Amino acid sequence: MTKSSDKSLKTPQLLALVLCRVLIGWHFLYEGFIKVLNPEWSAKIFLLDSQGPFKSWFLWMANNEGVLQTVDFLNQWGLVLIGASLILGLFSRVATLAGALVLALFYLSHPPLIGVEYMLPSEGSYLIVNKNLIEMSFLIVLALIPTSQYIGLDRLIFRSRRK
Amino acid sequence: MEEKNKKVELKTSAMKMDRRDVLKSLATVPIIGAFGYGMYKKNKYYETLNSKLLEELDFDIKEQAGLNVPTDKKIRIGVVGCGGRSTYLMRSLGFANPDYIDNQIERAKTDKGWQERLENFIDQDDMGVEITAICDVFDIHAEDAIKAGQNIYRQGSKGKMGKAPKRYRTYQELVRADDVDAIIIGTPDHHHSPIAIEAAKRGKHVYCEKPLSWTVDETYQVRQAVVDSGIVFQLGHQNRQTDSYHVAKSIIEKGALGKISLIETCTNRNTPNGAWVYPIHPKANPNNIDWKQFIGPAPWHDFNLERFFRWRCWWDYSTGLSGDLFTHEYDAMNQILDLGIPSSAMASGGVYFFKDGRTVPDVLNMAFEFADRDLSLLYTATLASQYERPRLIMGHDATMKVSNTLEIVADADSTKYSDKIKSGLIDPGKPIFTYVPGKNKVDAVTTATEKYFAGRGLLYTHRNGKQVDTAHLHLREWLDCVRLDNGTQPSCDIHQGFEEAMTAHMGTVSFKEGRRAYWDSEKEKIV
Structure with a gap:
C-alpha cells in the first residue's frame, strides 16, 4: 500500500474494514458450526415460516426433499467456509459475495414487513431493515474494498500473481 | 524513466516475501484459534450442564415400540356406525372413499401440504384387514362406507375397486355374520355398550369409540361381557399412542x-x-x-x-x-x-x-x-x-x-x-x-x-x-393383539375403559x- 496514493486506504481505514471482515467471519463461522454440530438441524422449519413476496419459492425448497438436503448442506458448510474465509482473508472476494447472497436469501425469506409475523419472534425491533440486511450491505462494502490482499492470506496469492 | 524505475521497484518488492508480508498475511490466523477455543468452551459448558x-x-x-405382529393373516372387519368418526377410522385402516381421494388429488395439485397428506395416506402401512360388513341407519352414510370399504387400492373414483362389503340393516345381524372377525363401533354414545356386549357374546373382537358406556349400569354389563368372552377389546382413546x-x-x-x-x-x-x-x-x-x-x-x-x-x-x-x-x-x-x-x-x-x-x-x-x-x-x-x-x-x-x-x-x-x-x-x-x-x-x-x-x-x-x-397406531395395537391370540390385551382395555366411563x-x-x-x-x- 502506497501511503500517499489517493486510491489507497489509510491504515486506520484498512484496520477498521479488516475488523468488520473478521467479526462478520466469526458470526458466519459460528452459525455454520452450530448447525454442523447439531445432527438434527434442518432449514426446513425456518423455510416453512417464510413470508413476503418469495414465500412460495422458499416453501417449495422446504417441501422438496432433494432441494432441502442441498439447502441444509450449503447452510452448514457454506456458512463455515464463508466464515473461515473472511477471518483468514483467503479468497475473500468470493466469500464476501457468497455471504451477501446468503444473507439476501435469509432476508427475503423473512423480510420484516409491516403486518408480517413470524413463528419465532426476532430478538430486536425492525421495520424493513434488519440485521441481515445490514450485515449484507457490509459484505458488499468489503467486496468492493478488498482488504485481504493487504491483511490476510490473499496477500500471498496477490503477491505471487504479480511475479 | 522514473516511472520505469518505480515499476521495477514494485516488481522486486513483490517477488520478495519479506517478514512484513508474512505477518500481514497471517495476522488473522490466531483468530481462528480463539474461535475454536471459544467454541470448545461453549460446547463443553452446555454438555456439562446437560449431563448434570x-x-x-x-x-x-x-x-413406544409397538407389537408389530406380521399382518399376513387377514382380519375381516365390520363397521357399525359410519358417520364422521368411523370414516376417519376407516382411513386410518387404509380405506378411503374414492370421492375423498379425488378431492385430495385436486387439492394436492396446488398445495404441497395436501400432497404430503395424500402421500402419507397412500404409503400408510397395510394393516392386513378387509372390510366385509357395514351397518348404518342412514342409507347415504352406509353407501359411502361401502365405497370406502371396497377401495382396497386407495384410488380415486376412476380407479380399480375390490369387493364391496355387505350392508346389514341391524348390528345384531352384522355381529352374527360368519365373515366378520372383529368390529369397530363408531355410533352415538347410547349404542356403544349394547353393540359391544352383543359382539362379545358372538366372540367378535371390538374396537369401541369412547366413552365406553352411556349409562352407569351398562358399564358393569359391558365389562362382564368382554371379560367372559375373552375377546380383544380396545377403547378408542388413540392418545394412548402419544x-x-x-x-x-x-x-x-x-x-x-x-x-x-x-x-x-x-x-x-x-x-x-x-x-x-x-x-x-x-x-x-x-x-x-x-x-x-x-x-x-x-x-x-x-x-x-x-x-x-x-x-x-x-x-x-x-x-x-x-x-x-x-x-x-x-x-x-x-x-x-x-x-x-x-x-x-x-x-x-x-x-x-x-x-x-x-x-x-x-x-x-x-x-x-x-x-x-x-x-x-x-x-x-x-x-x-x-x-x-x-x-x-x-x-x-x-x-x-x-x-x-x-x-x-x-x-x-x-x-x-x-x-x-x-x-x-x-x-x-x-x-x-x-x-x-x-x-x-x-x-x-x-x-x-x-x-x-x-x-x-x-x-x-x-x-x-x-x-x-x-x-392408525391405536388400531394397529388392537389388531396386533387379535393376531397374537394369546390373551394379550391392548393398552386401553376393558378395565381402563371401565375406569374411564365410571369417572365420567x-x-x-x-x-x-x-x-x-x-x-x-x-x-x-x-x-
Whole structure:
C-alpha cells in the first residue's frame, strides 16, 4: 500500500474494514458450526415460516426433499467456509459475495414487513431493515474494498500473481 | 524513466516475501484459534450442564415400540356406525372413499401440504384387514362406507375397486355374520355398550369409540361381557399412542416432579362444529334414516334431523362434555399416573352460550379427588372460548406441561432441586427439561429456537416429514393383539375403559343431581 496514493486506504481505514471482515467471519463461522454440530438441524422449519413476496419459492425448497438436503448442506458448510474465509482473508472476494447472497436469501425469506409475523419472534425491533440486511450491505462494502490482499492470506496469492 | 524505475521497484518488492508480508498475511490466523477455543468452551459448558441436569433428573426414556405382529393373516372387519368418526377410522385402516381421494388429488395439485397428506395416506402401512360388513341407519352414510370399504387400492373414483362389503340393516345381524372377525363401533354414545356386549357374546373382537358406556349400569354389563368372552377389546382413546405420554410416565415414576397434589386439564373450543352443531345432510329424510333403530335404548322422540346429526347435544344419546371430551383428559392422566377411579366428584356448569335447545352443558367444571393419592384433578371446559390453557401436572418439586411435547419447570421452593437452584445450575424460571417426539435424545438444555418450535408441536410434524396418525397406531395395537391370540390385551382395555366411563359418569351424576358423587370402591358403586 502506497501511503500517499489517493486510491489507497489509510491504515486506520484498512484496520477498521479488516475488523468488520473478521467479526462478520466469526458470526458466519459460528452459525455454520452450530448447525454442523447439531445432527438434527434442518432449514426446513425456518423455510416453512417464510413470508413476503418469495414465500412460495422458499416453501417449495422446504417441501422438496432433494432441494432441502442441498439447502441444509450449503447452510452448514457454506456458512463455515464463508466464515473461515473472511477471518483468514483467503479468497475473500468470493466469500464476501457468497455471504451477501446468503444473507439476501435469509432476508427475503423473512423480510420484516409491516403486518408480517413470524413463528419465532426476532430478538430486536425492525421495520424493513434488519440485521441481515445490514450485515449484507457490509459484505458488499468489503467486496468492493478488498482488504485481504493487504491483511490476510490473499496477500500471498496477490503477491505471487504479480511475479 | 522514473516511472520505469518505480515499476521495477514494485516488481522486486513483490517477488520478495519479506517478514512484513508474512505477518500481514497471517495476522488473522490466531483468530481462528480463539474461535475454536471459544467454541470448545461453549460446547463443553452446555454438555456439562446437560449431563448434570440429566443426572439429577435420572430417568430413562421408554418410547413406544409397538407389537408389530406380521399382518399376513387377514382380519375381516365390520363397521357399525359410519358417520364422521368411523370414516376417519376407516382411513386410518387404509380405506378411503374414492370421492375423498379425488378431492385430495385436486387439492394436492396446488398445495404441497395436501400432497404430503395424500402421500402419507397412500404409503400408510397395510394393516392386513378387509372390510366385509357395514351397518348404518342412514342409507347415504352406509353407501359411502361401502365405497370406502371396497377401495382396497386407495384410488380415486376412476380407479380399480375390490369387493364391496355387505350392508346389514341391524348390528345384531352384522355381529352374527360368519365373515366378520372383529368390529369397530363408531355410533352415538347410547349404542356403544349394547353393540359391544352383543359382539362379545358372538366372540367378535371390538374396537369401541369412547366413552365406553352411556349409562352407569351398562358399564358393569359391558365389562362382564368382554371379560367372559375373552375377546380383544380396545377403547378408542388413540392418545394412548402419544409418545410424550409414555415419556411423561417414566419421568414421573422417577420422581422428577416430587409429590403431585394437583392436575389441571381443560377443553377450549369456540366454533359451532366444536360445540357439536354439525352440518345436517341435505338429502337426509325419514325415508333414508331408520329412526326407530337410531333411538334404540333412548327415550322416544319424533323424527328430528337436528337430533340425528347433532346427537351430542342431548343427554338422550350423549354423555356430554364429560363423556366426549373430559374422557380424553382423564385417560391421558390415568395412563401417565395410574389414577384409577376417583373417590369423589363435584361438578357444575350449564348451557351458557349455545341456547339451541340442547340439554348437555356447554360449560362444565369438575373437581375429582383421589383420596388415596392425596391429589385433585380439575377439569374446566367451555365450548365458547378457545383461549388455550396448558395441561399441567403440579408437584412440589416441579411442574410438567403435557402435550405432544413435554416441559418441566422446577419449583423455586422445591426441596429436591434446592441445591441446584442455589448453585445456579437450575433456573426456576426456565424449563429444566424439554422433550420433543422424534428426537432420539433428551435434552435438558435446548436452544431457545428449538424450545419455541417444540412448544408449538412443530418439530414433530416437520422433522420426520410425516405426521404420525395415532388412531392408525391405536388400531394397529388392537389388531396386533387379535393376531397374537394369546390373551394379550391392548393398552386401553376393558378395565381402563371401565375406569374411564365410571369417572365420567361420576362427574355427570354430580352435575345432574347437584351434589357430590362418591365412589364406593368395595362395592364398586357410585353413591
